[in-house]
Amino acid sequence: MTVDTQPAPRFPDPRDFGFTVLDEAEIPAELTALVGQVRSLVDAVAHTEAGPEALERARAAAAEATAALGGERRAIGAMVRHTRPDGGAEYGTVTNIVAGPTNPAAPPLRLERDGDGLRGEVVLGGVYQGPPGLVHGGWIAALLDQALGSAANAAGVPCLTAKLDVDYRDPTPLNVPLHITARVTGAERRKVFVSAEIRHNGEVTAEGTAIMVRIPLPG
Ligand SMILES: CCCCC/C=C\C/C=C\C/C=C\C/C=C\CCCC(=O)SCCNC(=O)CCNC(=O)[C@H](O)C(C)(C)COP(=O)(O)OP(=O)(O)OC[C@H]1O[C@@H](n2cnc3c(N)ncnc32)[C@H](O)[C@@H]1OP(=O)(O)O
Numbered sequence: 001m002t003v004d005t006q007p008a009p010r011f012p013d014p015r016d017f018g019f020t021v022l023d024e025a026e027i028p029a030e031l032t033a034l035v036g037q038v039r040s041l042v043d044a045v046a047h048t049e050a051g052p053e054a055l056e057r058a059r060a061a062a063a064e065a066t067a068a069l070g071g072e073r074r075a076i077g078a079m080v081r082h083t084r085p086d087g088g089a090e091y092g093t094v095t096n097i098v099a100g101p102t103n104p105a106a107p108p109l110r111l112e113r114d115g116d117g118l119r120g121e122v123v124l125g126g127v128y129q130g131p132p133g134l135v136h137g138g139w140i141a142a143l144l145d146q147a148l149g150s151a152a153n154a155a156g157v158p159c160l161t162a163k164l165d166v167d168y169r170d171p172t173p174l175n176v177p178l179h180i181t182a183r184v185t186g187a188e189r190r191k192v193f194v195s196a197e198i199r200h201n202g203e204v205t206a207e208g209t210a211i212m213v214r215i216p217l218p219g
Pocket residue numbers: 012013014017091092093145146147148149150153158159160161162163188189190191211213215217
């Protein structure tokens with residue numbers, strides 16, 4: 001493969017392109033705690049066998065909690081900045097469904113730099129179930145897509161997934177640590193080639209490759 005375009009070393013500042021950006025340190029500790037509590041609630045609701053009275057009490061408490069948040073909503077598209085130990089900045093969307101820090105529907109996945117790529121660990125509980133005891137294949141694809149996109153973004157390239165291939169090698173179990181790795185393997189004009197794996201106990205359960213296409217930015 002001919003590599004005739006090296007990824008830009010720094011991801012452009014999204015504020016220069018009209019995006020709202022908050023620093024992850026600006027996310028209130030109370031919101032982080034609430035997100036964790038709601039994740040626990042979702043897991044409890046998905047698996048409960050409680051009786052009607054307990055269910056109605058829980059529903060009323062959930063309705064009260066929803067009302068307590070009022071009508072103030074963060075704008076769709078708001079981004080969050082993570083500053084790495086080396087001072088570099090990485091960006092993601094605040095409510096990203098796989099890794100958004102304020103999204104209780106996200107697992108969440110945290111990816112850190114590791115050599116030329118990224119690595120992270122995540123445990124998926126019963127709310128991510130597809131076949132009995134196993135992670136849903138769509139969520140496996142989502143984890144891989146996020147890792148693949150983040151690897152390209154960490155290399156300084158704002159991009160979207162154009163093509164995603166997933167190989168499901170072995171069933172991916174629930175409620176165990178899953179190790180995710182991803183890296184850029186090449187670039188050609190606006191295309192960035194990336195690959196990623198999910199492992200459990202050192203064995204690959206799924207691997208993904210993608211073609212990411214660099215977004216043309218004004219100017
Ligand atoms: C600074 C501002 C930041 C703005 C924020 C933007 C990005 C996000 C940034 C940070 C977020 C951080 C982390 C996020 C991490 C992960 C998120 C997960 C990833 C996703 O969740 S992302 C959503 C799903 N994704 C889409 O929603 C894409 C829909 N789609 C399109 O928007 C267009 O389709 C597009 C743009 C892909 C291309 O369109 P286009 O018109 O710009 O370019 P064009 O077609 O000319 O293709 C150019 C070259 O790519 C080749 N190519 C194109 N498509 C191909 C395919 N399918 N297979 C093989 N090759 C393909 C061509 O063959 C040509 O190659 P060649 O150079 O060789 O001719």
